Amino acid sequence: MAAKNAFYAQSGGVTAVINSTACGLIQEARRHPDQIGKVYAGRDGIIGALTEDLIDTSLETDEDIARLRHTPGGAFGSCRYKLKSLEQHKAQYERLIEVFKAHDIGYFFYNGGNDSMDTAWKVSQIAEKMGYPVVCVGVPKTVDNDLPHTDCCPGFGSVAKYVATSIREAGYDVASMARTSTKIFVLEVMGRHAGWITAACGLASGNAGEPPHILLFPEVPFDPERFLARVDECVKQYGYCTVAVSEGLSDAAGKLIAESGTKDAFGHSQLGGVGQVVAQLIKDKLGYKYHWALADYLQRAARHLASKTDIEQAHALGVAAVNLALQGKNAVMATVERLADRPYRWQIGDAPLAEIANVERKMLPEFISADGFHITEACRTYLQPLIEGEEPPPYRNGLPDYIRLKNIAVPKKLEAFAI
Amino acid sequence: MAAKNAFYAQSGGVTAVINSTACGLIQEARRHPDQIGKVYAGRDGIIGALTEDLIDTSLETDEDIARLRHTPGGAFGSCRYKLKSLEQHKAQYERLIEVFKAHDIGYFFYNGGNDSMDTAWKVSQIAEKMGYPVVCVGVPKTVDNDLPHTDCCPGFGSVAKYVATSIREAGYDVASMARTSTKIFVLEVMGRHAGWITAACGLASGNAGEPPHILLFPEVPFDPERFLARVDECVKQYGYCTVAVSEGLSDAAGKLIAESGTKDAFGHSQLGGVGQVVAQLIKDKLGYKYHWALADYLQRAARHLASKTDIEQAHALGVAAVNLALQGKNAVMATVERLADRPYRWQIGDAPLAEIANVERKMLPEFISADGFHITEACRTYLQPLIEGEEPPPYRNGLPDYIRLKNIAVPKKLEAFAI
Structure with a gap:
């Protein structure tokens, strides 16, 4: 031929x-x-x-x-x-x-x-x-890591390494400042439907108390009361609290949290901003000073x-x-x-x-901890090699x-x- | 003794x-x-x-x-x-x-x-x-690089390297997507009073047309008309436009641009958000789809x-x-x-x-290009070795x-x- x-x-x-x-x-x-x-x-x-x-x-x-x-x-x-x-x-x-x-x-x-x-x-x-x-x-x-029949999707491992590194580094920063200044740091990451990238942030916390303290997955309906209680607990125990949140975080009715916040003034629905919404919620209800970061394209281009x-x-x-x-x-x-x-x-x-x-691979339920705020050992076992x-x-x-x-x-x- | x-x-x-x-x-x-x-x-x-x-x-x-x-x-x-x-x-x-x-x-x-x-x-x-x-x-x-009597301040060179790398990488991403999707990328960086960090982003564009296309300094009062004209020019010439904006960007009256945007809904004045304000301005006036990133602590902890x-x-x-x-x-x-x-x-x-x-070193006027949207060769000469x-x-x-x-x-x- x-x-x-x-x-x-x-x-x-x-x-x-x-x-x-x-x-x-x-x-x-x-x-x-x-x-x-x-x-x-x-x-x-x-x-x-x-x-x-x-x-x-x-x-x-x-x-x-x-x-x-x-x-x-x-x-x-x-x-x-x-x-x-x-x-x-x-x-x-x-x-x-x-x-x-x-x-x-x-x-x-x-x-x-x-x-x-x-x-x-x-x-x-x-x-x-x-x-x-x-x-x-x-x-x-795909950075979304949602294709079936493959252990992972090229692009995802690098985003995973970037977000885990970034929240670890920001965690060192916040820990230094927490006594008199910023006590809360929120990193918003990609993931409209699946929390793979948010889960990857969890790799940075090898031991209890290490950042990130809380992960907010799109798979877990956002419960402000439980979230605030957990934030306050972290601040009281560790002096500060770091949060990684998926852009696709939604409430129990499936409504995007990003749309409940700063976006309304403009009346548009482009994602990006849920990080500030949850950070501001903490400020309003608990009074803690916050910083937040939106990695956006930086995460998938790094x-x-x-x-x-x-x-x-x-x-x-x-x-x-x-x-x-x-x-x-x-x-x-x-x-x-x-x-x-x-x-x-x-x-x-x-x-x-x-x-x-058109088959989408979702995060496995057994990869999310019982309280919904972190990853399990099974999840670490899956994710760890992908960032190495x-x-x-x-x-x-x-x-x-x-x-x-x-x-x-x-x-x-x-x-x-x-x- | x-x-x-x-x-x-x-x-x-x-x-x-x-x-x-x-x-x-x-x-x-x-x-x-x-x-x-x-x-x-x-x-x-x-x-x-x-x-x-x-x-x-x-x-x-x-x-x-x-x-x-x-x-x-x-x-x-x-x-x-x-x-x-x-x-x-x-x-x-x-x-x-x-x-x-x-x-x-x-x-x-x-x-x-x-x-x-x-x-x-x-x-x-x-x-x-x-x-x-x-x-x-x-x-x-200080990442602000504003101490006198020293060539530079430790911390600044690393932020400079981070933001220049980040906007270069995001630029490669946006350039790939621009034909059918995102045409605008805005990176918000630190710098309340001095544009040193914004200037450092400019190091990524060695040649005309390379990201970042536009820098918005706190030293240059924001003029929406001129800015939009330049954005449109870049999109027409290069197919896309990348912008680095200082958190301290202000209008001619000295009012922070960040406070004119999404922040009002909450009534608080913490900085962070000017990136979205200028990106949304582009969307509203020119109709281009945008993405924006807020580096925040990531830049100084990297x-x-x-x-x-x-x-x-x-x-x-x-x-x-x-x-x-x-x-x-x-x-x-x-x-x-x-x-x-x-x-x-x-x-x-x-x-x-x-x-x-209490003496603050400002950006030199001769470091900002005549149109106010980029850095000069003198600025490159000063900044270049600090990121190497x-x-x-x-x-x-x-x-x-x-x-x-x-x-x-x-x-x-x-x-x-x-x-």
Whole structure:
């Protein structure tokens, strides 16, 4: 069989290590020139395929591709753009196949979360139906850590390491100041539906009394009275209290706590601000001075503090995706399989896209402590290996030295297509 | 002369490297047992002296003292507690001398900012007057970088490195997402009166178009129209726009912008939130989707990303303070003197406390670009060396391994004293 080109796209919110996957994938593809011609990347994700805006990664040097391993963000651009059902968006799926055909693309690698796996699965179906078979392989990526059939999702381990480090460091700060000044510190972290990132903050407190003292999960309805009682208990016992709160914290009726606070003045519903709401609640009811931080994009872009485990898994999954495709494994996602907890051992596996698309993996109930305010030992056992190891980027002039690729476009061959 | 004990206190907001100063100071004192007996530290800063709550640092091992070099926060606790004039608080100054006398303390090292240098100076005066001479040496510390007579202030270089790294990383993230999602990213940083930290963010943009695109300084009155025009220009030119804003951003009348926004609902004036105010302004007027982050304590506690230059200067100033004291230099502060910009060369100097107390060093006007939205080359030349070099802490279980000292109290000899 003559070599076919490959198409790779990054999807959804980017991470500190999604480029490590791109790095592994492109490097591995370059090792098989007899089977894979060029790797084209979608500029701004799947939109690049729809608009035939392809990037020719063969024009990047091996050195620059290697530097993707230590560069955060999405090197080719990403997008939040979900293709709907085949019925609703049939023209778009057909356009994808048309673009693939025009550029002799025989492999489709989609690097994303749930929605992307759903899209990859649908593309594999329609390609078959249209008589232009394309091997479709999903590559997991999401800080939300909510994909099934894989031990974890690349991107999550690095966010986990960042938030746990950050709340530990802020805890040292607050502990110093608590006698006469700030007694409360609240860190708001990502996680709309699942508390994985909030749980990761808990890794910083190895012993009783160490920050963070309280975790507020989206899975546990917020009970102000119980929360305030626990805060007060911590301040009386330790002199201060640190809290990690998920952006998705909700009350018993399912209403976001973020929407009950400072946001009303503007009348908008964008998340971000629940940290201040709970901090201000403490101030109002208990009178303690607070500080709060909103990590936002800093947490998922912090390549300078990425987990080596995460970087390695992200890279290995990129490599694996190519090998799965070369084995003709269609409509699967490369996965991480845990073999042992401590020391952590893992291997690459794969799972059918059909079983992954639109299935969300929730936090396990047994990972949350009985009082709802912390993590259990079982949770630590699961999370601990994911944050281990450091692989700092090179520094130049005191700052991480990241790469911006040339990202040269492949000449278009088709008519324009409106998305 | 028989050896006298020394008293060391940390003051005001702590930093990622104030313990590096403590480390240098205690290590150097231990090298002169003939002249310095024990180093006592104030528990929670100067309050520890007033309440005779002294920590015996001689009970800590050399290894643990060495670990202070890589531990953020204040190892002995700090406080926001300013002694007023000698007339108003005479009893407190007398109490200090009484405690010093009771514990045979002949050296007073005060590690802080402007207020602390003022206190150290006053103590030197009253000690003389009360016939119990104490050698008083100030050691600079403040992320605000606003002490005169020193090239920079320990703590600042590490915050500078953290914020510049953070906005660079977030910039890579936003650039990836901008086509279909977030186009605006705002990072709020510390700096109530001086824009040093905001300026440091500017180091991340070496070339035109690189994040951060806009800096909002407290020194430049906020002009919403001009700001929005510049934001729109950036989005049209680069596809996105990143902004670093100082918590102290004010309008032409001197009113804090933070107080014009989300804070009103609660009616409190604590800073923090200006980032959201300007981001929301962009959304309301230009319609661009935004994300914003509030670094808060994370920026000044981030020892994992501290500047090696900063760590070394902090340590050297602790060492120097002891040597100044042993030379009998009373009422001085140890300083950093810049000898050359590139490569950066510096040496330790000293300056009279009387010339430092309550003098604030502002950002130089020539450090802000003509349009008020960025830094000049002169500013880069000044700031660049302060963020250079890395000296990461040791990691254990994937997280920085910081030390908590035993902090054993010295037995009290005096009656209690109400503060």
